[in-house]
Amino acid sequence: MRPTMCATRPASPATKTMISRILTSALFAGAAAGLITALLQLVFVQPVLLHAELYEGGDLVHFGAEAVSAHPDLPGMFAEPMRDILSIIFTMLTYTGYALVMVALMSVAQGQGHEINARTGLLWGLAGFVAFHFAPGLSLAPEVPGVAAADVGARQIWWTATVAAAGIAMWLIAFGGNIVSYVVAAMLLMAPHLIGAPEPATFSGPVPTEIGALFAARAFGVGMAAWALLGSFAGYFWQSESARADATA
Amino acid sequence: MTTKTLKASAVGSSILPAIFAVVLGLGIITVTGHVQASGLHDAAHDVRHATGFPCH
Incomplete structure (x- = not known):
């Protein structure tokens, strides 16, 4: 016989179902959006990063004695397979992290009577883009390797505070429904940039x-x-998981 | 209606799983985007730049 070692009350079936619905939807949405995003980054972002690294490493020198071609030979796609595979894995992980946060908030919104599906998910995705990417990037622009920047710890604190403020602002804009919430949201969106991000001394x-x-x-x-895809996928998988849970209940 | 009853009962229990998922998600984002341990930093380097995290 199995010994009974469970000291705490086991989770209710409803709680269990809710956890598995959130985790399942977020994993599917995060993995799918993350994979597509990783491929888009490898095609559109990585060549620019590799080009910048030629200057960071000193292989090319800007404003040197001779003009430098704007089109140097860059390593092709998957020239460094391990580096690209790691990038794919970490992009999928990152977007799964985003998806967990978003689907959890979707479950709360649905509990308050708001409809969640692939269409409304598109708006969720764009709001997530503003909160996690565009708001911090407005003052801490996405940086190529080699740029001058302030201390990384200070920038991470500013980044985290800005994402939190913008996230609350997007929720207030979506669900606040009155003028006070819109004004508070606008202040939360602007404040981090009025205070200012940590900047390099030179x-x-x-x-x-x-x-x-x-x-x-x-x-x-x-x-x-990426975020538009993530929001739509999250809305789609959340709706289908909810429908399945309702059908088996 | 049956569905309405189900939804109403789900509301009360929806907060704890949501909080758990948010914490788990933010934990993953912190590890992939922010932790400066050198192995992690090198592995996630390109993603951190492309996704707009403060990198180094």
Whole structure:
């Protein structure tokens, strides 16, 4: 016979079902959106990053004695398979993390009577993009390797506070429903940028501004596509998991 | 209606699983995006740059 060692009350079936629904939907949505995002990043972002690394490592020198071609030979796709495979794995993990947060909040919103499906999920995804990517990136622009930047710890604190403020703001805009919540949301969105992000004391980046600007634009563009996919997938899987749970209940 | 009763009973128990999932999600994001241990940093390097995390 199995010894009874369970000191705490076991979770109710409803709680168990809710946990498994959130985890299942988030894993499917995060893995699918993460995989597509990783491939988009390898095609559109990685070549710009590798180009910047030629300047970071000193293989190319900006404003040296001779003009430098804007089109050097770059390693092709999957020239470093292990590096790219690690990037794919970490992108899928990161987007699964985002998905867990988003699906959990979707479950709360649905509990309050809001409809969750692939269509409304698209709005959730765009709100998530603003909260996790665009809001912090507005003052801490996505950086190519080699740029001058303030202490990483200080930037991480500012990044985290900005994501939290923007996340609350997006919730207030979506579900606040009155003028006070919209004003508070606007203040939460603006405050981190009025306070200001940690900035470097001097500019010492060796990477041409053209590459830096292209990198930031590509990172935002791919990020927006990624979050739109993540939101739609999360809404779709959450709705189908909910339908299945209702059918078997 | 049956579905309405089910939904109403699910509301009360929906907060704990949601909090658990949010904490788990933020934990994963912290590990992939922020932890500076050198092995992790090197493995996640390109993703951190492309996803807009402060990297180094």
